[in-house]
Amino acid sequence: xxxxxxxxxxxxxxLSFRWMELFSTPLRGMAKAFTEQLDIPIVLITAVSIGAxxxxxxxxxxxxxxxxxxxxxxxxxxxxxxxxxxxxxxxxLAPDGWLSQGRDLGxxxxxxxxxxxxPQPTAVVASxxxxxxxxxxxxxxxxxxxxxxxxxxxxxxxxxxxxxxxGDDDLVRTAVRSCDREAYAASESPDPTQLGExxxxxxxxxxxxxxxxxxxxxxxxxxxxxxxxxxxxxVGFAAGGYIYGPTQTFLVRNVVHSLFAxxxxxxxxxxxxxYVLFLGDIFRQAQGQVMTVFIMGTILEIVAISQLKRLNASxxxxxxxxxxxxxxxxxxxxxxPVGRTALGMGMVGxxxxxxxxxxxxxxxxxxxxxxxxxxxxxxxxxxxxxRPGSMLENAAIKATWEAQTREGYMGSNGFxxxxxxxxxxxxxxxxxxxxxxxxxxxxxAVGSAIQNIVDVGGTPPDANGAMLGANYRDEARxxxxxxxxQIVTNNVADRKLGTEHLARVVAAMAQVGxxxxxxxxxxxxxxxxxxxxxxAFQHVRASGGExxxxxxxxxxxxxxxxxxxxxxxxxxxxxxxxLRLRALDWVVDEENEERGLSMKDIENIRAAGxxxxxxxxxxxxxxxxxxxxxNVKDSAEIAALLLNDVTPEEARNMWAAINSGHAKEIxxxxxxxxxxxSAANRNAVERAxxxxxxxxxxxxxxxxxxxxxxxxxx
Numbered sequence: 001x002x003x004x005x006x007x008x009x010x011x012x013x014x015l016s017f018r019w020m021e022l023f024s025t026p027l028r029g030m031a032k033a034f035t036e037q038l039d040i041p042i043v044l045i046t047a048v049s050i051g052a053x054x055x056x057x058x059x060x061x062x063x064x065x066x067x068x069x070x071x072x073x074x075x076x077x078x079x080x081x082x083x084x085x086x087x088x089x090x091x092x093l094a095p096d097g098w099l100s101q102g103r104d105l106g107x108x109x110x111x112x113x114x115x116x117x118x119p120q121p122t123a124v125v126a127s128x129x130x131x132x133x134x135x136x137x138x139x140x141x142x143x144x145x146x147x148x149x150x151x152x153x154x155x156x157x158x159x160x161x162x163x164x165x166x167g168d169d170d171l172v173r174t175a176v177r178s179c180d181r182e183a184y185a186a187s188e189s190p191d192p193t194q195l196g197e198x199x200x201x202x203x204x205x206x207x208x209x210x211x212x213x214x215x216x217x218x219x220x221x222x223x224x225x226x227x228x229x230x231x232x233x234x235v236g237f238a239a240g241g242y243i244y245g246p247t248q249t250f251l252v253r254n255v256v257h258s259l260f261a262x263x264x265x266x267x268x269x270x271x272x273x274x275y276v277l278f279l280g281d282i283f284r285q286a287q288g289q290v291m292t293v294f295i296m297g298t299i300l301e302i303v304a305i306s307q308l309k310r311l312n313a314s315x316x317x318x319x320x321x322x323x324x325x326x327x328x329x330x331x332x333x334x335x336x337p338v339g340r341t342a343l344g345m346g347m348v349g350x351x352x353x354x355x356x357x358x359x360x361x362x363x364x365x366x367x368x369x370x371x372x373x374x375x376x377x378x379x380x381x382x383x384x385x386x387r388p389g390s391m392l393e394n395a396a397i398k399a400t401w402e403a404q405t406r407e408g409y410m411g412s413n414g415f416x417x418x419x420x421x422x423x424x425x426x427x428x429x430x431x432x433x434x435x436x437x438x439x440x441x442x443x444x445a446v447g448s449a450i451q452n453i454v455d456v457g458g459t460p461p462d463a464n465g466a467m468l469g470a471n472y473r474d475e476a477r478x479x480x481x482x483x484x485x486q487i488v489t490n491n492v493a494d495r496k497l498g499t500e501h502l503a504r505v506v507a508a509m510a511q512v513g514x515x516x517x518x519x520x521x522x523x524x525x526x527x528x529x530x531x532x533x534x535x536a537f538q539h540v541r542a543s544g545g546e547x548x549x550x551x552x553x554x555x556x557x558x559x560x561x562x563x564x565x566x567x568x569x570x571x572x573x574x575x576x577x578x579l580r581l582r583a584l585d586w587v588v589d590e591e592n593e594e595r596g597l598s599m600k601d602i603e604n605i606r607a608a609g610x611x612x613x614x615x616x617x618x619x620x621x622x623x624x625x626x627x628x629x630x631n632v633k634d635s636a637e638i639a640a641l642l643l644n645d646v647t648p649e650e651a652r653n654m655w656a657a658i659n660s661g662h663a664k665e666i667x668x669x670x671x672x673x674x675x676x677x678s679a680a681n682r683n684a685v686e687r688a689x690x691x692x693x694x695x696x697x698x699x700x701x702x703x704x705x706x707x708x709x710x711x712x713x714x
Contacts, residue, residue: 003206005137007213012129014216015107015269016122017100020223024093027227031088031234038238039085047239048074054244069329070244077241077251084237089230092223092258099223102262103269110273128272131280135297136204146176146183155179204298211301214308218268221312226261229254249327260319267311275304426453426466434470441474443523446481447530451537460485480527487511488531499659501539502692505666508532509685516677529674536670543663547656557650561657565665568691581698584658585707587651655710662692 013019051074058067084091091097104121111124139149142160150156159175177184236251279297370376371386382394404410411417429452437445449470450463458466460482467478491507492500512528514520520528549557560580567577646654665688673681699707 005133007211008129008132008136010213010216011132011272012125014219015103015125015128015272017103019220020093020099028087028089028093031231034231035085035088035234035238038234043239044242047242051242051244073248074242077237081237081241084233088234089227092226092230092261098258098262099226099265102265106266106269106273109266109270110277124273128276131276135279140200140204142183146180146186148183148186150176150180150183153179156183200295204295204301207298207301211305214305215268215272218308218312219265222261222264222268226258229257229261233258249323252327253323256323257319260315260322264312264315267315268308271304271308271311275300422458423462423465423469425456426458426462427469429453429456430463430466430470430472434472440467440470440472441477443477443481443526443530444533446472446477446527447485447534450481450485451534460489477523477527480523481530484511484524484527484531485534488535499539499542499696501535501542501663502666502689502696504535505532505539505670506689506693508535509689513682525677529677532670533674536667540660540663540667543660544656545660546664547653547660549653549657550650557646557654558657561654561661564658565661565691568687578698581658581695581707584651584655585699587646588648588655588707588710652710655707658695659692662688662695666692 051070055067055070055074058064058070087094092099094100107121107124110128139151142149142151150160156176156179159179160172163172163175173184173187176187233251233254236247236254240247241251279300282296367386372384376385377383382390383397384390384393387393408414430449433448433452434440434445437448439445446467449467449472450460453463453466454460463482464478468475472478488504488508488511491510492503495503495506495510508528508531512525512532515525515528549555549561551557564577564580567580666685669681669684669688673685
C-alpha cells in the first residue's frame, strides 16, 4: 500500500505546484540579475545598429518587403522587450503565469468532464486524489482483507473509515463484524486467494507509481523547459531579436516553446482528468468485481505511459513547426517549400519538424557513436567497450601486443618474420624443381619439389602450399604426388634390411608395381614413378658417388670390386662373390692381425686366378712364403687381398665402392624404367635392387663383424 499511496501523493503534489514555490524566488532573482548584465545601452545600440545595417542591405539589393518585415520586427521587439525584461520569469513562475494558467485550464476541462461547472483547481486536484485513493487503495485493500468490497453497505463503509482513522487493526475487524459477518470470517481465516490478491495489489500499485512518476517527470520537464527558454528569451529581447536571421529565430523559438509549455501543461492535466474519470466509471460499473477492474486499470496505466510519451512528442513537433513557420515569415518566406527550415532552426528543428521516422535510427547511431568514442575507451581502458565479448577481445589484443613488443619480436629480421622464412624457403626450392624439370605441372616437377622440400627440413604436407606459392597450378597432380610420397614413407620400415635408402627404393618400386598391376589411373602411376625416381636419387646421393681406389680403374682393387658386382651375388651359396665379400670383411676386421702367407695360400691364390706372374711383388711374396703352412688363410680371396697389401682402410673403401656401384646401377635402371615402363626395364630395376639386397642379406646372415659395422653405419 505504501507504493500505491506514494503514487497518489506524487500526482497531487506535482499538480498542486507546491514544488515550484521552492525555487521560484531564486530563479526570478537570477533572471533579473542576468537581465541587468545584458540590458545596457551598449548592447542595445550594437544590436539595433546591426539590424539597421541589414535593413539598409535589403533596400540596396531591392528586397523591400524583407526590409519592411525587419523594421516591423525590430519595432515589435523594442515594444515587447521592456515588458518582458521587467520580470523575465514572471509569466512563467508567477501564481497566475503561463504554467499555472495551463494547469488551471486543464483542470477546468477535466472538471467539466466530471460534471463540475464551477471548478476550483485545488478542490479538483484533491478530488482526483480521492478517486485514485478509492479505486487503487481503499477498495483493493477491502477485497484483500475481507474478500469483497464492504463499502456497498453504508454501515460498513462508515465503520471501516472510522476504524482506519484510529489505526487499530482489531477495531477494524470488530467494526466490520457488526455489519458484515462474511467479511469478518474472511479476515479471521485468510485463504490463498487473498494472498494472490495481495500480490496483485503490489503489481498494480507499482504500475500506478510508474504512471505517477512518468506524469510528474513530464510536468516538471514542461516547467523546466519553460524556465530554460525564458532565460534564453532574455538574450533575444535584449539583443538577438533586433538582428535578422538565426538570432531572431532564437527569440521566436524560445517564446513559442514557453507558450507551448503552458499548452503542454493543460494537455497533461486533461489527460490525467480523462484517465481518472474513465477509471472511476469502470470501477462504478464493476459492482464489486474490483480485482478484474484492477487488472484492466493496470493495463490502462501501462498504455497511458506510452500515450503520454506520444502526446509530449506531438506537442514538441507542434512547437517546432510553429516556431519554424513564424521564423520563415519573419525572414520573408511566405510560402516556403515543404520540409525547408528557417535560418537558425538547425538540425534539431528539422528532425522534429519532419524526420520522426529516423528517430530509432538516430538513437542507434548515437549509441554506436558513444560506444565507439575515444572518451569511453579511455574511461574503460578497452577498445569498443560496448560490444559483446569486448573483455575477451581486449584480453586477446593485449596478449598480442605484449608478445609483439618483446625485444627482437618485430622488425624486418625479427622473430615474427623468422617464423615464416621457412615457408619462403620451401617455395623457393619448389620453384627450383620446376625450373630443372622444364615446367611446374608435371609429375617429375612435383616429385622433385617434394624431395627438395624434405631436403631442407620440410614435410610432404608443407609441399602443398609451397608448390602453390611457386605457381604450380595442377592441384590434382600435387595431391597425388604428396600421397604417393607419404605411402612410400609409411612402408619403408617393412622393407628395411640394411640401409634405409635402399629400403625406400624397395618400397617405392613396390608402390609402382601396385599401381601398374592393378591398372591405376595415369596420375597415380606418374606420381609413383616420380617418387621412385627421387627415392633412387636419394639412394645414390647417400652412397657417396664414385670412390677412388689405389691402382686406378685397372688396379687390383677396382678389378676386385668390378668382378664382385658383375658376378650377380645371391643371398645364399659360397660362390666367388661370396668369398670376395667375406675376404673384405676379414680384412676390415682389424682384429685379424696375422698377415703372413704360407705356400698353401700362394697355391690357392694361383688356383683362384688372383696371382699375377708379371708382378715382382707377387713373385717375391711367393719366394718368402712360409713352408710350414701353419697360417693358411680361410680363402684364396683373403690371401689375395693380403698379397696385394690391402689395408683395413682400403678394404673399407672397396666396400664403399661396392655400395656405390649397387646404388648407381639402381639409379640408372630406374631412370630407364621411368621413361619406358617395359617389362625388360622393370626386370632390370628389380635385378639391380635384388643384387644390393643379396649383398646386405649375406652380411646380415653371416653376422660378420667387419662389414656388419659398416652396413649399420650406412
